[in-house]
Amino acid sequence: xxxxxxxxxxxxxxxxxxxxxxxxxxxxxxxxxxxxxxxxxxxxxxxxxxxxxxxxxxxxxxxxxxxxxxxxxxxxxxxxxxxxxxxxxxxxxxxxxxxxxxxxxxxxxxxxxxxxxxxxxxxxxxxxxxxxxxxxxxxxxxxxxxxxxxxxxxxxxxxxxxxxxxxxxxxxxxxxxxxxxxxxxxxxxxxxxxxxxxxxxxxxxxxxxxxxxxxxxxxxxxxxxxxxxxxxxxxxxxxxxxxxxxxxxxxxxxxxxxxxxxxxxxxxxxxxxxxxxxxxxxxxxxxxxxxxxxxxxxxxxxxxxxxxxxxxxxxxxxxxxxxxxxxxxxxxxxxxxx
Numbered sequence: 001x002x003x004x005x006x007x008x009x010x011x012x013x014x015x016x017x018x019x020x021x022x023x024x025x026x027x028x029x030x031x032x033x034x035x036x037x038x039x040x041x042x043x044x045x046x047x048x049x050x051x052x053x054x055x056x057x058x059x060x061x062x063x064x065x066x067x068x069x070x071x072x073x074x075x076x077x078x079x080x081x082x083x084x085x086x087x088x089x090x091x092x093x094x095x096x097x098x099x100x101x102x103x104x105x106x107x108x109x110x111x112x113x114x115x116x117x118x119x120x121x122x123x124x125x126x127x128x129x130x131x132x133x134x135x136x137x138x139x140x141x142x143x144x145x146x147x148x149x150x151x152x153x154x155x156x157x158x159x160x161x162x163x164x165x166x167x168x169x170x171x172x173x174x175x176x177x178x179x180x181x182x183x184x185x186x187x188x189x190x191x192x193x194x195x196x197x198x199x200x201x202x203x204x205x206x207x208x209x210x211x212x213x214x215x216x217x218x219x220x221x222x223x224x225x226x227x228x229x230x231x232x233x234x235x236x237x238x239x240x241x242x243x244x245x246x247x248x249x250x251x252x253x254x255x256x257x258x259x260x261x262x263x264x265x266x267x268x269x270x271x272x273x274x275x276x277x278x279x280x281x282x283x284x285x286x287x288x289x290x291x292x293x294x295x296x297x298x299x300x301x302x303x304x305x306x307x308x309x310x311x312x313x314x315x316x317x318x319x320x321x322x323x324x325x326x327x328x329x330x331x332x333x334x335x336x337x338x
Contacts, residue, residue, distance in 0.1 A: 008030065008033040008034075008035060008237060009081070009241060010030070010033075010035050010081035010082045010123075011035060012035060012036045012037075012038070012078065012079065012080050012081055013030050013035050013036070013038070013080060013081065013082045013083075013084065014037075014040060014083045014116065015027050015030070015038070015039050015040070015084045016040045016067050016083075016084070016085050016086055016087035016109070016113055017085075017088060018038075018039030018041050018046070018051065018062075018086070019039060019041035019043060019046030019047055019050050019051050019062070020045060020086065020087075020090070021090075021188075021190075021193050021194070022127070022185075022188055022229065022232065022233070023046065023050075023086045023087075024039075024046075024050035024054070024192055025229050025230075025233050026086065026233055026236065026237070027039050027054060027060065029233050029237065031054065031057055031060055035059070035081075036059035036060075036061075037054075037060050037061070038063055038078075038080070039054075039060065039061065039062050039063065040063045040065055040067055040076055040087065041062070041065075041087065042064065042065060042066040042067075042087075043064060044089065044094075044101065045090070045091070045094045045098075047194075049192075063075055063076060067085075067109040067112055067113055068104045068105055068108040068109045068112065073115060073116050073119070078116065078120045078122070079119075079121075080120045080122045081120075081122055081123065082122055082123045082125070082240055083113055083116055083117040083120075083122050083124045083125070084125050084127070084236070084240065085109070085110060085113045085124065085125065085126050085127060085165075086127040087109055088102060088106060088109075088127070088158075089101065089105075090129070090158075091194070091197035091199055092155075092197070093197045093198040094198075095155075095157055095158040096154065096157075096198075100157075102158055103157050103160070103161050105161065106160075106161025106162055106164055106165040107164055107165070107168070110164075110165040110168050110169070111168060114168070114169065114172050114178065117178070117179075117180070122179075123180075123181075123241075124169070124172075124178060124179065124181070125180070125181050125183060125236070125239060125240040126166065126169050126180070126181070126182045127183060127185060128162045128165065128166055128182050128183060128184045128185070129158070129159075129184060129185055129186075130184060130186040130187070130249075130251065130288055131155065131158055131159045132147050132149070132159060132162050133145060133148070133149075133285075134147045134148040134150065134283070134285065135149075135150075135283060135284070135285045136148055136285065136287065136288070139287050139289065140255075140289040140290060140291040141288070141289065141290055141291060142249075142291040142293075143246065143247045143291075149163065150283050153282055153283040154281070154283065155281075166182050166247065169181075169182055173245045179243060179245075180245060181242070181245055181246070181248070182245075182246075182247040182248070183236055183247070183248050184247050184249050184250065184251075185227075185232060185250055185251065186225055186227055186249065186250065186251025186252060186289075186290045187199075187200075187224045187225060187226050187251065187288065188228075188229055188232040189201040189202070189226055189227070189229065189311075189314060190228050190229030190230070190310060190313065190314055190317075191313065191314060191317035192229075192317070193314070195321075195322075200224060200261055200262075201226065201261065201265075201314060202314070202318070204261060205311075205314055205315050206318055206322070207273060208265050208269040208271035208273045209269055209315070209318060209322050210322070211271060211272060211273055212273060213273055213274050213275065213276035214266065215276050215278050216259055216276065216277050216278070217258065217277075217279070217280040217281060217284060218277065218280030219277060220257055220258045220260075220262065220277065221257055221258075221259065221286075222280075222285065222286050222287065222288075223255045223256060223257050223258070223288060223289065224255070224256065224258060224261065224288050225251050225252040225253065225254060225255045225288060225289040225290060226256070226261070226307040227250065227251045227252035227303050228252075228303070228305035228309075228310030230304075231252075231305055232251075234301065235248075235295060235299070235303075238299040238300075239299065242298060246294070248295050248299070249291060249295060250292070250295055250301070251289070251292060251303075252290075252303050252307060253289075253302065253303055254307045255287075255288075255289040256307065259275070261311075262275050264308060265311065268308070268311060268315055269315055
């Protein structure tokens with residue numbers, strides 16, 4: 001993990017979705033800073049494997065619960081200094097499988113966790129997403145861009161859940177003077193992602209390591225701006241510590257085509273896999289790159305890890321995982337949608 005983030009100001013933190021890919025890294029970084037951490041997760045898309053190395057650490061507690069449930073606030077006893085609301089199916093494979101649950105966690109879950117933060121006088125931070133910009137007509141995407149979202153398309157459950165959650169946080173700030181902020185995350189990747197969750201980097205890496213064709217959607221000319229997980233975690237915690245109530249973009253500065261990501265993964269893995277072009281998913285954004293001027297000026301944040309270096313770390317993680325399970329888990333290839 002990066003050591004660039006200053007020592008954090010919190011004694012006890014709540015991370016919802018803390019057994020997920022990004023949530024588990026946040027839990028680890030908070031523990032490393034000396035904070036106690038309650039990790040709330042119903043394990044629908046999170047995994048014990050992501051936090052197994054944290055379970056015996058002093059100050060860490062796993063609370064298996066649904067943040068949308070009536071009993072969640074009572075089980076999350078706190079008191080907390082900060083509530084990081086990262087619970088939500090974030091990969092296409094998950095939110096397409098769990099559409100109603102995705103909408104619930106953006107609405108009911110966000111409202112419940114805002115109530116927990118209000119109860120304890122805690123700072124609240126919502127994990128939002130670049131998907132609130134939809135298939136953007138403005139490039140790069142600034143925080144004051146309202147987006148181009150299809151409210152009834154196949155991706156809408158995730159896009160609109162996050163847009164509603166942002167509106168809810170904003171209303172709490174204006175109506176209740178809540179200390180609450182929003183961070184909009186762009187294409188984070190790294191260790192602890194699942195091999196077949198529908199996102200480009202883990203899908204391509206797992207396919208290349210298995211010697212399978214890399215399934216590139218459309219002609220692969222659509223772009224993504226990748227941000228390594230350590231950089232994202234640093235940005236998230238800086239936004240949380242800033243007490244800003246404005247949405248802040250956190251994402252990579254290198255815009256690359258999906259086709260080039262696939263080609264580079266093949267080269268870095270030394271794979272003999274070929275690239276196979278398949279049908280492009282509906283409402284797949286054509287261009288995606290954040291304008292991170294606000295993060296740089298407000299927080300002094302910018303990504304440090306070049307995307308190719310981060311991909312090498314990710315390949316090493318997946319190679320170790322694949323080797324461990326090769327005897328009993330056959331590989332499967334799926335088309336990345338995000």
